[in-house]
Amino acid sequence: MIPLARPPLDDELAEAxxxxxxxxxxxxxxxxxxxxxxxxxxxxxxxxxxxxAGMAPGVERCMYCGDSLGTSIDHFEPLKEAPLRTFDWLNHLLACSMCNSNQKRDLFPRAADGAALLIDPSRDDPYDHLRLVLNTGRYKHRDERGKATIEVFGLNRGDLVLGRQHAVPRTEAMVMARRAALDAGDDRRADRLVISLLRHPFIDVLYAMVRAAASPGAAMVMDPQVIPMLADPVFHGMMPGLRRS
Incomplete structure (x- = not known):
């Protein structure tokens, strides 16, 4: 899960x-x-x-798991909880059928004071509440909100964990290929590789790598050659929120 930028609606749709x-x-x-x-x-x-679909990660990926195609509009605060927010633009996210219909359903845990516990990636930086462990592909919670989000959306279900594990070396290879293209003066290829990185599923792996690159233990969870490459402004310009080219 990564932070996402929510664009304003055009006047016609907002009024409708x-x-x-x-x-x-x-x-x-x-x-x-x-x-x-x-x-x-x-x-x-x-x-x-x-x-x-335009604000979703990758190519119309689910805003929760980042893997599967976003097939439906999810009401972040479910209609069961807030029927009057049915047409509230700030309550709409794109989700896959697994995250929306099989995992979340009408679940909407709240803290003791009534505040929502689930992370809204269009309002929150998920990494304030959870983090991706790159060498395992699993999310670990930082607080109660992170724990609830991992549990409700099943972010550590087996297929997602395996997909993230495979995404780490793929992402490393593409980052190194971009560096090689820049060194060879092939800016066009370098730009294409950045776009491809942004459009791959499991973009949360790239986000986690950029976040982890400055930490003391970075070399334990990713190829040491990649770490200085992630200091490139093109990657830091993606945070918060990985912007699509």
Whole structure:
């Protein structure tokens, strides 16, 4: 999971969502009515899906696991919890069916004071609450929010852990290939490799490598040759939030 930048909506779509929300408020909508109105808002859902796909990691990857294709709009705070937020742009994220329908469902744990525990990558830097251990491919929590997020989304399920393990040497190889291209004066190839890095699944591995490169134990979790290459401004310009070229 990486931080993501949420763009503003165009006026037309923002006004359409506001009108939909006004309808829900007028009828004091419950979850059933909210779902009905959401399903009926096909034009708005299509436009939201396109915008979310553009802000998602990789090529339209899930904003939670970063691996699978984002197939649906997830209401971060579920309709069961907040039916009046059905059309709230700040409550929409792109998720894969595994993270959304199989893992999260209507789960929305809260702290004792009622605050949401799940990490919203469009508002939070996930690394404030959890971190990716590069040599195992597993996430470890830093606090209660990180723990809840790992558990609810199943971020340490077997396929994700294995995928991240394989992504480490692939990412290292591409970073070194970029350095070789720059040394050879092939700026075009170097730029293409950066774009490819940004569009690969498991971009959280690259994010974790950039974050870890300055730490004393960096050489224990990645190829020592790669560490100085990650100091390149092109990678640090990606944080917070890996910006797509």
């Amino acid at each position: 969502l506001e009108r939909r929300t006004d309808t829900l408020v007028r009828v004091c909508a419950d979850v059933s009515r909210a779902r009905k109105e959401w399903n009926a808002a096909r034009p708005e859902r299509g436009r939201l899906r396109d915008i979310l």
